[in-house]
Amino acid sequence: MEENAPQKPENAGHLETLGLEDLARELRNNTDPLVRQYAAYLLGKAHNPWAVQPLIEALADFDKSVREQATLALSRIGKAAIEPLAEAMHEPKWQTRYRAAEALGRIADEKAVKPLIQALKDNRDHVRYMAAKGLKHLGDSDAIEPMIILLKDENPYVRMMAVRALGTIGGPKADDALKAALVEEKDEKIREAITEALR
Structure with a gap:
């Protein structure tokens, strides 16, 4: 099939x-x-x-x-x-x-x-999550700035996807934002994802 x-x-x-x-x-x-x-x-x-x-x-x-x-x-x-x-x-x-x-x-x-x-x-977290996921696949550097804002999103799934997207897109600006997010992030799984993205 x-x-x-x-x-x-x-x-x-x-x-x-x-x-x-x-x-x-x-x-x-x-x-x-x-x-x-x-x-x-x-x-x-x-x-x-x-x-x-x-x-x-x-x-x-x-x-x-x-x-x-x-x-x-x-x-x-x-x-x-x-x-x-x-x-x-x-x-x-x-x-x-x-x-x-x-x-x-x-x-x-x-x-x-x-x-x-x-x-x-x-205004809907499901949509923000899916948009971040799509941009992760596209890997376009134009997405870095707006994606950084999502690192402070109220929804942990959205933050997680923003971390993955920034890790995939890469570059100094994404790395700096991820390092800053690591200092503030309380969720253990997201912290692990940030560490992984920075490798």
Whole structure:
């Protein structure tokens, strides 16, 4: 079975014969999350920029597995999805912003850097965490300054990811910030991660 392929619904064979518009309709309207999930998967597999819009909408699906599959599908489509994903980072639902940040990080294109840096200031810790994770993969030095602020984030998971990202991006500025954070950080696991990042 292909990596990240979802569980097949009973009507998988029928779905596999559908064109993009019909798949998008299934993704929007079908009451079975398994069907919506599989429709998102097939839309991603088609690698067609047309599918970006319905998949962006699916990032707000109330079913977590559908949101996850839409994220993977958008990252498969790649560059054509970057701008719509950057726009999705302004959606009111934090789940949508979280998944959009995840997809941007997975696409790993330099155009994803700016929206992810913006997302480091999101009021939701889940989104800040995912943005930091994406920037860690991208390794862009523009992320260093805004990432340093996250070393004082109230959420330990966000701080941990900021430490890992700064350790990956590296450079004197990142190292100085990590050394300063080591003095103030109380969480033992994060202290270990800082020490590791400074090696």
